[in-house]
Amino acid sequence: MSRSGQHAIAADVVFDGAVVHRDAAVVIDGATIAALVPRADLPAGLPVQRLPDGCWLAPGFIDVQVNGGGDVLFNDDPSPAGIRAIAAAHRRFGTTGLLPTLITDTPEKMKAALAAVDELMDDEPGVPGIHLEGPFLSPEKPGVHAVKHIRAPTPEDVAPLTASRKGVVLVTLAPECVPPGFIRQLTRAGVRVSLGHSMATYEQTRAAMQEGLTGFTHLFNAMRPLAARDPGPIAAALESSDAWFGMIADGVHVDPAMLRLALRGAAKPMLVTDAMPPVGGKRAGFSLYGEEIRVNDGKCLRHDGTLAGSMLDMATAVRNCVRMMDVPLETALRFASTHPAAFLRLDHRLGRLVRGCRADMVAIDAKDIATVRTWIAGKAAQLVH
């Protein structure tokens, strides 16, 4: 680092979230990006780190749905230490921002999860907020969520969700299971609301979008399917340019043909992992609600064969997006970072490599689409695989 505090990272390719720049460099000042310049224009005397040949420098991945990692399940350990362990496990795969995601659980667990993220906000830049997946879901589409904890909201639920917080709060809910006006109460307070685990009709989905719902959690999975005279939430999402949808590109949750179809719609895709503790961990299973979940053939399965989250990491999601869905690398990178940052309304400081944004970045070996290094708020971490 120079005396001015500035230094630069140079790469064969820098993708800024919108445009691909050949032979360029990002100038970093502390935690912030000061400039993106052609490498030839770097000022003399500025310390420059040159990435290996063939490397791309891109905005760090932002994963809005992470249940666990590094053998830790957020539901089991809703504490700052638990979240740090999860974030560290995912950072190896290029994730520089994630929302720890609480699966439907008791009110006490929700309280603990919200408090843990609040406590962490000041000194953990890699965790921009929290995702509460449930408990206001449809008992008809529980997936692996415990039906006994699924419930309708009460007036007492509004205050803790809408309290002023430093981080983002994202709530996945089934619009048909909450009273009219509930979604608006949340979105007016800045909560991001996403449809998931829902049997909402097309009309119910449109009404929820009128109240400010903008997200669709793991599109296709655990929701009313697309049908000729029953378009449901999938059609409502895909025809709207104001909608963002999460896709689990592991080749297991959704057939790649369905995802390719979704990419032809107007909505903005986001790569999510829906990751479970074995991602970046050492064990081949974990326990959820006291039940054993086994990893088998790249799937996390309950004893009855229900999918229980995924074994996916973000680097693999990007690679699958390119290879299974025929998407150019820069487009996949946008799905992994720029789109989720915009969905969370954090795109003024995350998801792009432009002046004024935070220096959250990932270096990628473009041939293998493997992550080689990350930076969060300008601080580097060498990745050990």
Ligand SMILES: [Zn+2]
């Ligand atoms: Zn889910």
